[in-house]
Amino acid sequence: MSSELIDKIQTALNSIRPFLVADGGDVELVNVTDDMEVQIKLLGNCCNCGMKMMTMKAGIEEGLRNAIPQIKKVTSIN
Secondary structure, three states, X not given: OOHHHHHHHHHHHHHHHHHHHHXXXXXXXXXXXXXXXXXXXXXXXXXXXXXXXXXXXXXXXHHHHHHOOOOOEEEEOO
8 A cells, every 4th residue: 555545544534533533432443445345443442442343433434434435345453
């Protein structure tokens, strides 16, 4: 993956991160596959939160796909 794409993903994650940190969580970029799947790792309270699927879909995935439309999927490797 290009460093420009990685930078865009990191910038998008940085815009989402304050909301996660406010609840004691965080997110880390792990990988971007050739077929545009972004793999992340949820950290802190996000790992065991009952709302983590909602956070993944409505927060992280939607935020990333709005910023970078070519992203096909966002998955957590936790």
